[in-house]
Amino acid sequence: MPKILGHIFWAAMAVLGAYGLGAIALNRGEPINSMWLVTASACVYLIGFRFYAKFIATKVMALDDTRATPSERLRDGHDFEPTNKWIVFGHHFAAIAGPGPLVGPTLAAQFGYLPGTLWIIVGAVLGGCVQDFVILFCSIRRNGKSLGQMAREEIGKVGGFTALITVLLIMIILLAVVALVVVNALKGSPWGTFTIAATMPIAVFMGIYLRFLRPGKVLEVSVLGFLLVMGSIFAGEWVAHSAGWAPWFTLSGMALAICVIVYGFFASALPVWLLLAPRDYLSTFVKLGVVLMLGVGILFVRPELQMPAFTRFVDGTGPIFAGKVFPFCFITIACGAISGFHSLISSGTTPKMIAKEWHAWPVGYGSMLLESFVAIMAMIAACVLEPGVFFAVNSPAGIVGATPDLAVATISGWGFPVGAATMASLAQDVGEQSLFYRTGGAPSLALGMAHIFAQSGGGRAILGFWYHFAIMFEALFILTIIDAGTRVGRFMLQDLLGNLHPKLGQTGWMPGVIGASAAVVLAWGYFLIQGVLDPLGGINSLWPLFGIANQLLAAIALCVATTILIKMHRARYMWITCTPLAWLVVVCYTAAWQKIFSDLPRVGFLSLAAQLQSALDAGKVPAAEMAATQAQIFNNRLDAAVCAIFLVLVTTILLDSVRLWYRILGGAEEGKLVESPYVLSQLRPEEV
C-alpha cells in the first residue's frame, strides 16, 4: 500500500475508533446497538497492534529475526519445533481462552455495559497484551523457560519459590470458582446435567476409539464426539420431560458439587489418554467453533444492548457481588483485559514453537487482542438481555428474596422491571424449571448467546436447544480445566513435597499420585462446597478472591518483565510494564484490603464473620442453623486469610524486585542478564 494510503487508512481508523468510543461512552437513556462496541474495540485493537505493539517490538525488545529461536536451536520434534506463525497463533489463543473472558464480563455487567467495556479495551491494549507479549519474548530468549524459572534466575530464589506457591494457591481458587460456575449452571436442570454427564462416557469412548480402534485419527474421532454431544443435547430434552429419568438428573447444588469433586479426582488419577485428552480435543474444537459462531451471530443480528451504560450498582450495592466499580470491576474482569495466568502459557508451550522472534508480535500481542474481543462479545451477550431478567437470573436468594414473587418485587424496585410470568415463560422456552438464582454468570451468558443464535434463525422454537448448547459449551471446557488443573496442581504439590521426601515427588509412585490428587481435589473441593452453601451464592466471595489472585499473578509477571527490561539496558522504556504493574498494585491491594477489612459485611470477610459471630453470641441464630453459621464464620475468616497470604506473597516479590531495580539503576549491582547466546538462524522460509 502506498505510504499516503496507509496514513489515510490509519487516520480513518483512529477517527472511527474515537467516534465509536464516544458513542458508547456518551449514550444515555436509550438502547445502543452492539455494533458500536464492536467498532470501537476493533479500531482500538488494530491501532494498538500496529503502533503500540510494533513500538514495543522494535524499540523496547528489538526483536531480531536473524537470531535463532529455541524452536530451531533445540529442535527435537516434540516440544521444540519451528511452527507456522498462524498455527502458533491459533494454538496460543486456544490455550489462553478459557471461561474467564466469558464469565467475568457477564458478572461485571451488573455495573452497566460501559465500565467493563472500557476496561476490557484499555486493559488489554496497555496491560494484558503487553504482559503476554513481553513474557513470551523473555521466555523465547531463555530457551522457553517458565515464569517461575525466570523469576528465580532474574529476581532471586525468594521470587522463584514465592511464584510457585502463588501459582498453586491461585490454581486451587480457580478450580473452585469455575467448578462453582458449572454447579450453579446445572443445579435443578435435568437437561443440562444429562448433557454434561453424557460428555464423560463420550470422552471415554473417544479415548478407547483413538487408542485401539483408529489410532491417530484425532480429527475423525473429534467429529464423532461432537455429533454424539449434539445427540446428547437432543436426548437431554427427552430426559427432562421423562417422568422416570428427570428425577435422576435433577440434582441439588451439593450433589453436583460432590459429583464434580469425585470426577476431578478420577480424571486427575486416570490415564490421560482415557478421559482428559479426548475431552480436551473436543472442548478445544468446540470452543473455537462457538467463539467464531458468536462473532458471526453478533455481526449478523447486530443486537441492541438493553443494559444501561451505568447501573445504580456502581455504588457497591450490586446483587451479584458487592463492592464499588473501583476496584471491583477491574478484578472481576481479569481474562479479557489482563490475566496473570496467560504468563504461564506465554512461558509454557508457545515459546518452544515460535520460529522467528517477530512472530511473537502477532502471537503474544495479537492472541490476547482476540481474547479481549471474546470478552467484548460476552459483554454484548450479557447486555442484550432485559436488565430485569439479567438480575433475576444472577442474583442469589439471600439478596433478592427466597421466592420468585419476592425476587421480582425486589428487582423491579431497583428500577429493572421484570415479572414472574416473564421469567416462567422464559424458563419454559429454554426447557428449565426456573431461571431464578442461577448465579455464576454461565446461565445468563447462555441465555444471551441463545438469543443471538436464535435470532440468526429458528426463533423462540429453538431457544432451548441453543441455551443448552451454550451451557454444554461452557461446562465442557470448564470441566477440562478442572481435570487438567487438578493434574497440574498434583504435579506442583508433588514437586514441593519431593523436597521433604524424594519418594513423594515421584509422579509414577501410586500412593503419592493418589495422595497428592486427593489433597488438591479436597483443597478446591472445600472452597467449592463453601460456595455452594453460601447464602450469598458463593460468587460474591470466590470470584473476587480469584480475580485478586489472578491479577496479582500478572503483577508477578510484570515484575519479572520489568527486571529483564532493566537488565537489557532498556530502563527508559520500563514505563511500558510499570504502568500496568502500578495499576494492578493499586487495584489489587485496594480490593484485597476491602475484602479483608471493609466494615460492610457483604464486602469484608472479617466484618461478615464478626456480624455472624455477634448474632450467634446474642442467641439470634436458630438451633438448626447454628452449625451452618459457625461454618460460615470459619469460611469467611479462611477467605480473609487466603487473601492476606496472596498479598504477603506478592508483596515479597514486589519488594524483592524493587530492591533489585534500585540497586541496578543506582549502579550498586550489575544486572546480569540470564539470556541464551546469539546464534544465527539457519531456518529457510519454506520451513516455517
Next chain:
Amino acid sequence: MRALQQMGRQIGRTVMALLRELGDENAYARHLKIHGQKHSAAAWRHFQEERLGRKYKNAKCC
C-alpha cells in the same frame, strides 16, 4: 478471481494445519519422522505416552 481462490485454498490449508496441530496429528507425524517409524497402533500409543504426559504437566488457562 484466481487470486481469491488461491487465498481461500491457503486459508483452508492453514485452518486444517491448525486443527491437526491442536489435535496432535502434526506432532504425531513429526514423532514418526524422528523415530523413522511407520504408523501403527503401537507407534501411536508410544507417542501418546510421551506427548500427553508432557502436555498435561502445563496449566490450562482460565
